[in-house]
Amino acid sequence: MEPLLKIEKLVSHIGLFTILHDVNIEINKGEAVVILGRNGVGKTTLLKAIMGLVKSKSGTLEFENKNIIERPTYEIARKGIGYVPEDYGVFDLLSVEENIKIAISKKTTSIEDKIAYIFDLFPDLKIAYKRSASTLSGGQRQMLSISKVLVNENKLMLVDEPSKGLAPIIVERLARALREISKTTTVLLVEQNFALACAVGSRYYIIDEGRTVKNGKVQDLVKDSNLQKKYLGVT
């Protein structure tokens, strides 16, 4: 069974600086994979590289067996990859409704069902539906950000540090939402919050200094405190 997303020896750069030196990741359909690592190792850059927002010099980057390494971002998105960035990517000048509507592609079917699903997952958005997105709180923006990716039939969802800057109770809700989502969509999650990562992911990769250094099953990582301390600084 071919993996949904295959990354081999990926080298990516921002301007003159090479951020990713040697990244190797495989994600199969239906999985929830989590990327761990300290600050600044290149986790966000990895997601951006997949989306084509950051250029990659060499290596393999394939989605559904097709090469996406030099494709423009909008093409990659249209293949069915959704991106939830660190800073939410919410359009303040638009209303919540417009934020969701703008994400709807021509291929989306049964829009009402999708929106009902979103309201079910995130009731706050139903209340704020007609309001400007600038009035939302941090947690609500995160929910809106995830919703934009849900409204299409995205095959792969890239989520970048969803818990950042949010209150623990919101993080709990997010964890539940993400677990629910991972039942129907393949998820690649970047997270520094170890608890959230383990609650959502089944497999993990650890990135250190731009390289994938370790991978395995989350349940094994949870038991191995030495590994946690070495690469994640978690005690």
Place this chain on the structure above:
Amino acid sequence: MTGLFYNLIEMIIKRRKVYKNLSISIGGLIFFTTLLLFVTILPHVSGFSTKVLYSRIFILAVYGMSYDILRGYTGFINLGHAIFFGSGAYIVGIFLTHFGNNLTVLALAILTVLIYSSLAALIMGKIVFKGGGVIAAAMVTMALGEIVRNVAERWREVTMGADGLPFRVPDMFRDRIMIYYYAFLFLIIMTLALRQFILSPTGRVLLAIRENEQRAIFLGFDTKKYKMIALQVAGLSAGLAGAMFALLNRFANTDLLTVQQTLNALLMTLVGGTGTLYGAIVGSAFISLTQDTLLDLRAVHPIFDRWLLFFGSIYVLVVLFMPSGFVGLYNSKMAKLQVRLVQRKK
């Protein structure tokens, strides 16, 4: 990963030293031979128009260098730079016309040019450096330039408007050979002065501002103050260049205050290479010589009459294909040579 970063920096620093030595020696040789040529041979064997042409090149080179102080060393695109140049020319012309044609009046005029340029730079700086970024600065300076030009056009009693103001100059400036030497001397003096400025601590700060203004601010530098200083230096230099230009042509009109005139300076730094000071000299030579050639070709076909068309087209092409100018090209060729030399040693 940080280790790699430091290795990279180390490599660049090592190569820089070797590259600097080689480029200085070749550059130096070229420089001194041309200098000799220009001082001794050219003024005596060439005709009237050639002397005027080269005098123009020298004076406009100073104008170009003054622009480079802003663009190349502070990273600020001033679209109203012609204010200094044109006003400098007009002040000299107006003084010589209304107060008498002698050296004392000229001296007074030059003094006025300096005061005026300083004031204009002050006002311009106060308005522009408030914030808004490069785009706002470009728009605002363009507006300012147009204002001054408009005022000059309407103030016909003094400036004679777009028709222009012809005037007589003191005898010592009337001889074509003498003015050639004055222009050349002017170029040498201004080049040395501006070079001193660039190498001074203030100049170093300007370079830092060009590279990354935020970081300069974080390092504790009052970047606004330094930008104001740069604008003062640039304005004064441009004003003096304008004054010399007036003495050369014995004529001043509102064309000297137009955006096109500012673009002249910009094109010089573009073609010659920005941030290099000498680039403006190369650029000035290239542009004036091309203009001269094209004007000569007018006899062949009237389309060459449309100087601005060519000017603008060259401009666009240079921006698209040769954004670092001749000097930039030279520098990169030197760097490549360096790499090959270093590799051969291994």
Place this chain on the structure above:
Amino acid sequence: MDIFLMLLINGLAEGALIFLMASGLSIILGLMGVVNFSHGTLFLWGGYLFVWAYTNSNSFILGIASAVIGTFILGALLEVLFVRKTYGKVTAQILITLGLMIVFTDLVRLIWGATPLVVARPDFLAGAWRFGGAVIVHYRIFLIAVGITVAIGIQLLLTKTKIGMIIRAGVQRSDMVEALGINIKIYFTLVFTGGAALAGLGGALFAPLVGGISSGAGMSNQVLAFIVVVIGGMGSFIGSAIGSVFLGLMGALIAWYVPQLAIVANVTLMAIVLTFKPSGLFGLAVKK
């Protein structure tokens, strides 16, 4: 009272013309982060194309249509051939568009000569009403009507259509719009050519107002549009509308009472706004 009315009409008409240029400029700047110093040239070409078409066909509509279509095509050419190559590089944009302005302004002189062309207002708009000491010119009312229509049109486009939604989103975060699978570059071109056509319309309407068109009209009106964009805030449509009205009214007042200060006033206003609110009255932090 009647003088006041006249000044009001004059100011609003002037404002409407500037608005046609400034609105396009502002949106282009906001959406694409592109500063277009050749925008005035599109205004200029609009004027010349109009005069040429109107003089040769005696049809006002045809004149306007030629101007709008012509500048639309010209705008598309400029965008595809030159502006596109400089996305993200502000310095290069400023330089290239300046160069293009010079080339196309001189091209006008090459094609139509350096002497200004003369044109009269069409008969059905050539009249005026008189109230006491005031003269209200029909053509000016027409301009105001056009200005309001265009403003409403753009506002509707921005708020009620999907294209407008994408433009508004793109003004803030064009990369995120792309991440949603939308090819934002097509919208860039659309906005650029739309802005060009608007500028062309402005030029076409300008010619009958002043009685003709000359090659300097591009630059002088472009400067006014810049001042509006700076005052109103880069990227803000509302800002460009209010800025235009304000500048137009102020211009009319000053031209009547203290004509010598006319030019200085604009720049002083700009200086004041920059001092207290550098991002403009309605400025969005243009994140480029």
